[in-house]
Amino acid sequence: MWLQSVLSGEEAQSYPALQGQTETDVCIVGGGFTGFWTALELKRRTPNTKVTLVEADICGAGASGRNGGFALTWWAHLEHLVSLCGAEQAVQLAQRSEQAVRNIGEFCSQRGLDDAFRMEGWVWAATNPAQVGAWDQTVKLLEQLGARPYNPLTRTELMELTGSAQHLGGLFEPVSASVQPARIARELARAAHEAGVSVHERSQVRSIQHGSRTTVILEQGSIVADQVVLAVNAWAARIPEIGAGLVVVASDVIATEAVPERLSEAGIRAGVCISDGRRLVNYYHATPEGRIVFGKGGGTLGYGNRITPVFDHPGARERGIRAQLLRTYPMLWDVPVAESWSGPIDYSLSGLPFFARLQDAPSVLACAGFSGDGVGPSRLAGELIAEMLVGEGDASVPAGLRRVPARWLPPEPLRYLGGRVVRAAVARKEHSEDLGLRPRGADRFLAALDPTGYQYKGPGLPS
Numbered sequence: 122m123w124l125q126s127v128l129s130g131e132e133a134q135s136y137p138a139l140q141g142q143t144e145t146d147v148c149i150v151g152g153g154f155t156g157f158w159t160a161l162e163l164k165r166r167t168p169n170t171k172v173t174l175v176e177a178d179i180c181g182a183g184a185s186g187r188n189g190g191f192a193l194t195w196w197a198h199l200e201h202l203v204s205l206c207g208a209e210q211a212v213q214l215a216q217r218s219e220q221a222v223r224n225i226g227e228f229c230s231q232r233g234l235d236d237a238f239r240m241e242g243w244v245w246a247a248t249n250p251a252q253v254g255a256w257d258q259t260v261k262l263l264e265q266l267g268a269r270p271y272n273p274l275t276r277t278e279l280m281e282l283t284g285s286a287q288h289l290g291g292l293f294e295p296v297s298a299s300v301q302p303a304r305i306a307r308e309l310a311r312a313a314h315e316a317g318v319s320v321h322e323r324s325q326v327r328s329i330q331h332g333s334r335t336t337v338i339l340e341q342g343s344i345v346a347d348q349v350v351l352a353v354n355a356w357a358a359r360i361p362e363i364g365a366g367l368v369v370v371a372s373d374v375i376a377t378e379a380v381p382e383r384l385s386e387a388g389i390r391a392g393v394c395i396s397d398g399r400r401l402v403n404y405y406h407a408t409p410e411g412r413i414v415f416g417k418g419g420g421t422l423g424y425g426n427r428i429t430p431v432f433d434h435p436g437a438r439e440r441g442i443r444a445q446l447l448r449t450y451p452m453l454w455d456v457p458v459a460e461s462w463s464g465p466i467d468y469s470l471s472g473l474p475f476f477a478r479l480q481d482a483p484s485v486l487a488c489a490g491f492s493g494d495g496v497g498p499s500r501l502a503g504e505l506i507a508e509m510l511v512g513e514g515d516a517s518v519p520a521g522l523r524r525v526p527a528r529w530l531p532p533e534p535l536r537y538l539g540g541r542v543v544r545a546a547v548a549r550k551e552h553s554e555d556l557g558l559r560p561r562g563a564d565r566f567l568a569a570l571d572p573t574g575y576q577y578k579g580p581g582l583p584s
């Protein structure tokens with residue numbers, strides 16, 4: 122939906138496929154937010170650095186142009202951050218992630234995209250009794266560390282912010298925005314091009330050869346580079362040492378017809394981002410033109426972490442997502458779904474992205490693992506990657522974020538089959554909780570095996 126509306130309106134700027142042989146200082150693979158923020162940040166720091174960006178499809182065709190449109194911070198991930206980086210650096214990174222959201226807003230206003238970015242805040246809500254207090258541990262940790270990104274909400278305030286009585290409790294984070302992601306992705310491509318980045322669409326990387334310099338091989342050409350950044354999101358999971366830390370699962374989104382009068386009658390405000398506390402998370406917001414965009418995590422699983430065409434559409438799952446939308450906004454019972462789409466999520470086993478150099482090819486840096494929460498954090502990722510490449514060096518990023526998170530998972534086909542069993546158990550557990558019932562013991566047991574729901578409790582958490 123997002124990308125089509127931009128492409129139909131835009132004076133269809135496209136970028137030529139890479140042909141022949143070329144040399145560059147930094148080759149970025151992937152034309153999404155991570156790739157472009159990195160390219161712009163490299164150019165800002167060292168304008169003479171030659172940067173070449175190659176994208177297999179068109180820029181923004183990946184997750185960046187088809188997400189739910191929430192630009193959030195890392196405060197909700199504080200526990201994971203503390204575990205990986207220690208308390209002090211965790212707080213600094215969370216503060217930087219807050220600045221990252223503001224920086225996206227600044228980019229939008231500088232580039233005339235004010236209507237693509239609305240900082241109306243994020244509600245972390247409970248949509249059934251089992252979810253109430255899901256945030257308690259994070260709030261306790263925030264108090265210990267003296268940070269106050271959230272305000273608790275009363276039921277009345279929740280109703281005013283969300284327009285739904287379904288929210289039983291929640292927190293509000295003002296520094297969060299809803300965005301039209303594809304407009305930002307396409308504008309980033311334009312800005313990078315203007316900054317001197319050599320941008321190439323329809324240029325899929327086939328392989329990478331390592332020697333004294335690194336050669337990136339494409340179908341019709343090659344790029345010799347000093348440094349290579351893999352900003353390919355879930356597609357990085359096909360590289361065994363990166364895939365070991367990732368689980369590829371689709372997220373599915375539906376968007377209703379635009380019904381602005383109905384939303385205003387129902388008291389549903391545009392721009393406020395809402396997520397609930399379930400593992401197969403529901404996330405939704407109303408757009409300025411009057412659609413409800415409603416997404417749900419935990420869709421198709423990738424066999425061997427492969428991304429196949431089933432990752433493009435929710436298929437039969439669309440009905441279940443609509444049912445969740447109507448559970449939240451029953452007054453919209455007659456509003457049709459206008460569009461639905463899906464995309465692969467790079468869930469990392471630590472819950473956070475990592476910035477890892479390949480063991481046998483340290484000039485290749487892979488950034489993946491946004492875990493469905495990369496719209497805001499990819500802006501920060503661009504800064505961190507640039508710091509590693511042309512700034513203070515690798516040590517500027519905490520070591521905990523430079524490792525591929527490790528956890529034993531069974532080989533295929535057990536991994537895929539086991540994943541399906543666990544996901545089905547999580548769905549049954551959450552369905553019981555929606556009905557106010559206690560989930561079956563077997564479902565609770567199986568749901569707890571979800572490797573991406575794993576709560577990292579390594580060193581670094583204050584007692």
Ligand SMILES: Cc1cc2nc3c(=O)[nH]c(=O)nc-3n(C[C@H](O)[C@H](O)[C@H](O)COP(=O)(O)OP(=O)(O)OC[C@H]3O[C@@H](n4cnc5c(N)ncnc54)[C@H](O)[C@@H]3O)c2cc1C
Nearest residue numbers: 151153154155177183184185188189191326354464495496
């Ligand atoms: C359905 C869905 C909903 C989401 N909702 C949210 C949300 O509401 N909020 C949030 O914060 N995050 C959300 N996310 C995640 C978020 O969109 C991403 O984390 C974020 O956009 C960062 O993306 P990226 O740049 O790392 O990857 P992408 O945007 O996926 O870019 C990677 C690019 O690499 C390209 N590529 C892959 N292989 C090759 C190759 N061999 N050669 C060249 N190019 C290649 C792909 O075509 C792709 O364009 C969602 C994701 C999906 C799929």
